[in-house]
Amino acid sequence: MNALLTYAVALVFIFAIPRLIPGSPEEMMASSYRLPGEVAAVLRARFGLDKSLSEQFLLYVRNVILTFPPDFGISYSYYPAPVWNVVTMYLPWTIFLLALSILLTAIIGILLGILSAWKRGTRLETAISGISMFLLSTPYFWIAMILIMLFGVYIPIFPPAGAYSSRVIYETFFCLEFVVDVLRHAALPVLSLVAGSFASYTIIMRDNMTSTMGEDYVTTAEAKGVETRAVVFRHAARNAVLPILTLFILHIGTMVGGAIVTESVFSYPGVGLLLFNAILNQDYPLVQGFFYVITIMVIVANWVADILYVFVDPRIRY
Amino acid sequence: MNPALRVTDLRVSFFTRRGEVKAVDGISFEVGRGEVVGLAGESGCGKSTTAYAILRLVKPPGRIIGGSVYCDGAEVLDLDERELRSFRWKKVSMIFQGAMNSLNPVHRIRDQIAEAVTVHEHVSRQEALARAEEMLSLVGISRPRTTDYPHQFSGGMRQRAVIAMALALSPTLLIADEPTTALDVVVERQVLELLKDMKRRFDLSVLFITHDLSTLAEFSNRIAIMYAGKLAETAGTKQLFSNPLHPYTSGLVRSLTGLTERGGKLWSIPGSPPDLAAEIEGCKFRDRCPVATEACSKEAPELLEVEQEHYVACHSVTNG
């Protein structure tokens, strides 16, 4: 219910924002292609910008919600390609990168959190905490650049840019060499994303674990003769991980935003980079399309997490 | 006679910033086979710490610094990790204070009991679950409810489940740490009856820890009174109530029976327990004791047998 309301308001918001900004796209396009003034007027009509605002809104709503795939019109900068096509061309790369990063971040972050709570007071824990705090305070793109410097230039293990080697032609789409190549290219971006984000999971998990480990049922498990590792994971961690789900949702939101920076640094052909260029080119339909897709992803993720919560915590049943 | 448990000169201290807190300062007692021994005293006197020490569950900054815990042919304090883990629950199991929290909220009741079985014995999951259900039905929890989660059980049911879990491996000794404190009177009665029943059925030895002497009156064979980390008096239950020798014990007994006298005032022992971090010369009870003498400030009294099976640690009593 909540999700629907948010969706509705977001829809309006997305419609409103491009139109609030000064400047008109058809003029920009006309001037950048050095077209005569009449063409600008034609473009204006073509883009439907000569209609009244409420007419535009109704058309927007109709095209976006009632048709599938949602029709955002034609992209200005990729004219004459429809927005949806442009988006779907670049979306898979971003999803690949983000999915991999989010999963790895969660896993590594949670494990490190459990570890630092378990080995509390040891040098290992201090090291983990120290590194976490430091990474948390560092701007993500800087981490990315340092990684490129270290592993891309000085010790060249991973390629510093692109999603795949553009100069090689592969036989089939998913042959082994291609997969390896893609993974090699994804290594640095994913590494930088993980490095920049795992710290929040670690710190929260550690705090949760610390309070969970003091609970009576953990002592009982120990008294039952359960071995320490099982106590930590099956009993303590299983309970401590519940609030992390909320963090996971928030994280997806920030990651989606972070994709822009990542793809920019690594010249990765995903929607982030595309969005950025769209903004610079004042390509309103494209921008709208992106925001729509992004917001949908976040809302869906929220909704999924709410449902997952029910399965993960038996105390919550509707 | 081979006792179920023999504790000799057990010492447990907590090393805090304020100094060493002697929670358990050299206590010795025995629990015979099939015997119920009550360990009573005020909050903070060290009874729970004793229980934890028997299972070696004392956590930092606490540490067992001396003594011996002998159970069923093994010196518990000398066991290595693996031996300790197999000793726990199989020889000695425990019901913790506030049993509701002893159950893991995200595991099913049945699974938690089955876990106790699978950790110690090589049985199939099927069999472990079957045994778990058996135990649960013994305590009055029907089969369909065994797959519930703890939050779906009432307080009394959870307590019963915890008891089932504790007895799943038919231990030699059951330690019950304040099993009825957090319950209302009706449920308390049910739990006590259940414990009596289980004791009979499994021929258990029980170490019953509580601050409530009246519960011990009906359930235990012997009672040990603890004060500020030391034992003040131990005796058979009837003896203790009819002839309490230590001033602390008589104070406790008096504050109990005072409730049944018509028109009588409620009596309580004046003062409050001492700070266990402070070094106190002599008997730790002397500040609240009505019969304290010079000797009491100089030397701590030893636990000596005054009558048949009746031990007291008090100068006034032993020196006449």
Next chain:
Amino acid sequence: MKANEVRDLGEESLPIGAGEAVREDRGSRAWREIWSAIRHDKRALAGLCIIVSFATIGLIAPYASPYDPFALLGAPYQPPSWRHILGTDNLGRDVLSQVIWGARVSLFVGIVVALVVTAIGVTVGLIAATSHSLVDEVLMRFCDILIIIPKLPLTIFVAAMLGRGIWNIIAVLAAFGWPAMARMVRSEALSVKQRPYVDAARMAGASQLQITFLIILPNILPLVMANAILTIISGIMSEASLSFLGLGDPSQMSWGTIIYFAQMGGAIYNGGWAWVTAPGLCIALMGLGTNFFGSTVNLIANPRLRRR
């Protein structure tokens, strides 16, 4: 008490009982407690030192900086040397000077954003907490929308539209930063509202305005301050991100713009490792400092968190 006496919102105008309640909780005592707790906590002290150091560097930048950061001094991509402690950039400008001036600009942005966010956030939060539930609902929904739409793309979008310029950046960051503060203020204010001394004050005749400003506000102030400090670093980081993407103000040398120039100038490929490392390290240190200080103050100011 005459009608015109109530105009004055000072303590004296409050009915007698309420004044006591207010005084007791306004607690200048609480402030002193907080200060002494800070002094004794190593982390908070370290954090405070870092923040103060950077602030000082920023303030005395014109004097501390060895060269003019925009001056073309010589050979590009010089490695660190005694003349140029952090080396030079691709145009031969001294990196150390850039970093020193960067402290000034970045901190300026961070602090101003924090101030604006706090001002708006506290106002909206207080209004939401003390108003009719409909007003509260509407305000909170609005905040939720701003929070759920991924912040970075939105800020990029608006920043791109507004054009480059330091004040534009500040405006954008503040505009998208206040909802989080408002939410926090609202929930804190609500919990203060439940406390018995607020009821006592109301029964003694205090007006809503008096309660808000004389009771609720002072009680949420420590928490607000802790969060304001954390907003500083988030402002600095956001500005750095925007600058990095090219939306910053190229006429100002903030830490973010330095990294931007480094990226544009191919520092990574040309041996300009100090150029890349230094500004990022500064941001990280500043972040550590504010985290240490801010989260400790948070722990102290919020007794709920203190129960460990």
